[in-house]
Amino acid sequence: VQEGLARIIIQRDGEVFYNPIQIFNRDLTVAAINSFKILAEKEAQKGTPNSSKTERVGFSILDALSASGLRAIRYALEIPGLNSVTAVDNSTTSILEIQRNIEVNGVTAKVDYVYDDTVAFMHSRSREFSVIDLDPYGSAAPFLDAAITAVKDGGLLCVTCTDAAVWASSAYPEKCFALYGGIPSKGDYSHEAGIRIILHAIATCAARYGITVDPLLCVKIDFYARLFVRLRHSPLAVKLLGQSSMVVYTCDEGCGSWTQQSLGSAKAKNHETGSSTYKFARPTLNAQFSTGGRCLHCGSRLSLAGPMYAADLHNSEFIALMQKTVNGELGKPLRTRKRINGLLVTVKQEIEFGPFFFLPNRLAKVIRCPTPPLWALQEFLLQLGYTSGRSHCRPGSIKTDAPWHVIWEAMR
Ligand SMILES: [Zn+2]
Structure with missing residues (x-):
């Protein structure tokens, strides 16, 4: 099979399989890593302390x-200037495949393979x-x-979760809570909520090590999430x-x-030196929650979802870079x-x-x-002074900064 610049030999009925549906995921990842590398190099030139540390020992x-x-193999062939790629698998069949494919593609100098348990190795x-x-x-x-402990300071973590039935539906709330520490929602924006729950799982895990997450691009693709x-x-x-x-x-x-109910309250105080300090407090309860468990707008029963990540899922500078990378610039x-x-x-x-959108x-x-x-609808919202756009999670959806009473007015 030829994909990107790589050519791999597939064993017909072994454990190792080739999934052509995932070409999009792999292409997207090649573009994302290339863009990230450019971003990190730019920062290193500017002398941002995080990335210079990364660059000193090379890009791995x-x-x-x-x-x-x-x-x-695709990373080794399609990401210019990288120092090394390590492929880990705990199946002997896979390791033999990896070994052969590395040789076929002539990348023995760049790609290393390790037969080990992934978690123990990391x-x-x-x-x-x-x-x-992580795919x-x-x-x-x-x-x-x-994985969080094995990434360099300022490094990139790429995560796939294909268990959308767990994080984007109401079928297995107990499983979602056990795996990701959040309750899923169902219906229209359940995939966006799911992405936010996965992100929250990554962020809380990282926070224990004093590490913060900066989402660059977090999307739903077909039946899975890619962050x-x-x-x-x-x-x-x-x-x-x-x-x-x-x-x-x-x-x-x-x-x-x-x-929404925020889970934290922080008041920033900016100092003349350019730095900021914060005063933290417990969040106060959103008054709109006291509705007797019923929706203010239609009277239906409400459900609780989360905890989940509430801030931006993407970084605009990174996306602009990716657009250049993807088009071959x-x-x-x-x-x-x-x-x-x-x-x-x-x-x-x-x-x-x-967060979220309406249909x-x-x-x-x-x-x-x-x-x-x-x-x-979008035109009407604009006339009232609100902006709106679409969501990649759902065709026919509208994301807007308008409050609910304005949305209802627009509909009427
Ligand atoms: Zn309702």
Whole structure:
């Protein structure tokens, strides 16, 4: 099989398999790592302390659950200037495949393979890798702790979770809570809520080590979630995690509206020297929560979702860099670039807005009116002084900074 610049030999009925649906994921990751590398190099030139530490020992990638070695080989061939890629797998069949594929592609000098348990291996390599790619079949939750400790300060963690039935539906709330520490929501924005729950799991895990997460790009693709987050050692930033976490009262059985409750309160005081100090307090309860368990807008029963991450899921500077990378301005164009471009354009305008979105057709059902066209609604909101955009999670959705009473007014 030829994919990107790599050519791999697939064993027909062995344990190792090739999943063509994942080409998009791998292309996206090649673009993301290339963009991250450029970002880190830019910072190193400016002399940001975090990244200069990274650059001193070279750029290294860990393909933590390697299977065929395809990812590791593509990184070696398609990410210019990297020093080493390590492919880890705990199956002897996989290791033989990886070994053969490394030779076929002539990358023995750059790609190293290790036969080991992934978690044990990562625990033994504290702050060693510039990038760790976790792409398991199922949940990445069991690998997070070890991965966070093995990423360098200022490094990149790439996480796939394919267990959407757990984090994006109401089928297994107990499993979601056990794996990710949050209650999932159901319905329209359940995937966005799921991404936020996974991110919260990463952030709380990292916070125990004084490490803070900076989400660069966190998206839902087909049936799975893919998150690119930067990890930095910052005991101060960790204290702000409560403020960027929330629980949500969601009307996911009715109109789809929601109410947020922040889990932290921090008042910043900026000093003349340019630094800031914070005064922390317990959050006060959102008054809109006292509705007797019923939705303010449609009277349906409310559910609790979260805790989950409440702040931005993407970084605009990083997305701008990715757009250049994908289109070959900074390298070879990727096969799935059209689809990646479409995704990047949508997520770029998501950044302006807070969590979640509404579906006009659902609101129309509640107030028994015909569904207005999306553009007409957006135009109306704009006239009232509010901006709006779309969500990559759901076609026909609107993200807006307008409060609920304005959204209802617009619908009527
Ligand atoms: Zn409702």
